[in-house]
Amino acid sequence: MTKAIMIQGTGSNVGKSMIVAGLIRACTRRGMTVRPFKPQNMSNNAAVTEDGGEIGRAQALQARAAGVAPHTDMNPILLKPQTATGAQVIVQGQIAGHQEAAAFGKNKNALMPAVLQSFHRLAKGCDLIIIEGAGSPAETNLRAGDIANMGFARAAHVPVILMGDIDRGGVIAQIVGTQAVLEAEDNALVRGFAVNKFRGDRSLFDAGRDDIARRTGWPSLGVIPWFDQAHRLPAEDVMDLPARARSSGDGIVIAVPRLPRISNFDDLDPLAAEPGVDLRMIMPGSPLPADADLVLMVGSKATIADLAAFRAEGWDIDLAAHIRRGGHVLGLCGGYQMLGRRIADPHGIEGDPSEVAGLGHLDIETEMAPIKHLSLKSGTHCESGAHLDGYEIHIGETSGPDTERAWLDFDGRPEGAASLDGRVRGCYMHGIFSSDAFRAVFLAGLGGTSSVVFETGVEAALDALADHVEDYMDVDLLLNCAGDITA
Known part of the structure; x- marks a missing residue:
């Protein structure tokens, strides 16, 4: 029976994409056949797949972490912003039209059948699917018709791990507050939490971690330090662009x-x-x-x-x-x-x-x-x-x-x-x-000159990320939390 687990975040850019890539490489090294999945993504940084479509760049990196070619089923809905209020809509790799944000919000639930079709098709050839959410499930104004976070998790009966970002501050409120605003049926799917992007002495947050666990009743899967080699992996979010630059003054x-x-x-x-x-x-x-x-x-x-x-x-x-x-x-x-x-x-x-x-x-x-x-x-x-x-x-x-x-x-x-x-x-x-x-x-x-073997560096960074995840997350607990996929 194929199993699945979903990583959702308390907000955008909390590091979901990278942690999912690390978990996929770690589980792949354990001998499992793993596939990435993201129901809905929004990014103008897309990858072309062998089956002639396009998906978000993060899912292409996650496929690489699994040692397989990217496929359109790994990211069935991709939104590519073209204006301040509208985006090109890609469904299972192909253009399905352009929609303004308000119209998409009203119509997005109509895309759930395509999302579930891709998910179940992907599940036929693997042991485990690790799913990445989008944005945050705490955005209650987007909950109706949701296909990216809890809407998908409920439709597919997939357990959830909630991830917060301590680097931006207020991580206790991020996680506890998310539980407070979720519907009871959504909260019932959450199996635990993790804290990402910690800098410094992790023991200083032991009391904070335990307070989150006490307030929510959820177990901690880890406090994950900042991953210093993140810049060596392809970025998807335009928010990461400034970090790509290297104004060293040399060369x-x-x-x-x-x-x-x-x-x-x-x-x-x-x-x-x-x-x-x-x-x-x-x-x-x-x-x-x-x-x-x-x-x-x-x-x-x-x-x-x-x-x-x-x-x-x-x-x-x-x-x-x-x-x-x-x-x-x-x-x-x-x-x-x-x-x-x-x-x-x-x-x-x-x-x-x-x-x-x-x-x-x-x-x-x-x-x-x-x-x-x-x-x-x-x-x-x-x-x-x-x-x-x-x-x-x-x-x-x-x-x-x-x-x-x-x-x-x-x-x-x-x-x-x-x-x-x-x-x-x-x-x-x-x-x-x-x-x-x-x-x-x-x-x-x-x-100028070149001194880098780029693709080898990406593979090394993925292996280092897998080591990082194994060191600081309870991967065994995560796998125990995963649920069976049912049609």
Whole structure:
């Protein structure tokens, strides 16, 4: 009989994703067949799956922790914010439309059958599913029709462990307060609690831990210290972006403008891992640095809107000055589209139908189209022959004279565009910097060096995380708390 346990949090960014990844790797090392599952996720940092869909980046990392390929059933509902109040809705890996938050709130329960279908399909091939909640079950205004936390747990009859974040303060109130506002039927599913992100002498919180247990009646599964190697694992939440930067003052300077709808920013992780790279996340209100060797424009979930934001910050002027000084520019996906002469959205895919002038640094034009490109690919860097793997996840078709200077080749097809002098380049492929040989060649072209074996580092960090979880959580108690999955 397959078992399941769900980790819910007292709030967003309490570390659920990472702890679930560590638990999955720990249980996998114990000889169990484990799968991750998150009923509903909200993130613009998505991963492409082998079955031709997309899921949240955290579930892709958790699949890696389990030693299996990511699958759309691991995250059946993915919301990708496009505006302040609306998001693209992905159901079992494919676009199901765009909804405003109010409409989604009213209609989300209609998605529960797809969620349960994916969950039970996933359960057929494993011993254990470790489920990650979203946000907090204490958001009582979202409880009606909930599919992300207790609504799912009740529908699937899955026991829950509640996790609090001591680093943000008030963890006793977080956990005890959550119990206080939950419905009795929801509280009945909670089997215990854990406290995450502790810094310092853990014994100083023994009384606090015991007070939570006394007030709630729930056992403690552990007080988990801060995991120092967290930066070595791909991040999903845009809140983690500042921590990705390494403004060391040493090495080549790569500046990344922080756009409002930035997406697929895991492209930055291999660069952040390089000691010889000074990666700077440029926040709104700050100019692009004059000493940058490269301005890297990463993906966007709303290219036209983010281009307007780029101009509003005056970064278009900074970028032109950077190019005049002989600096390099690389645009990935949405950033690639912005570098062209024109972007057209005749179908209103990103909002109202519109057409805008691009930044004009590449002689290309992009037209948004309803078809979304989702694929995993392997290729080569044309100049060096270095092998690289990547994935595409974009809407839009790009053409123009500068595409004749494609600088990548994927599956026998030219990819990307370059200016006549080669200093401005763009492409649709994500994940290319994870390939060590290509990253070394690319950084050498900027006058830098590479000294990191990136994928090996990710595996080492997952093993270290599993050790961390085993040391500071009662994994045996967690497994005893897991319940049988019933149809």
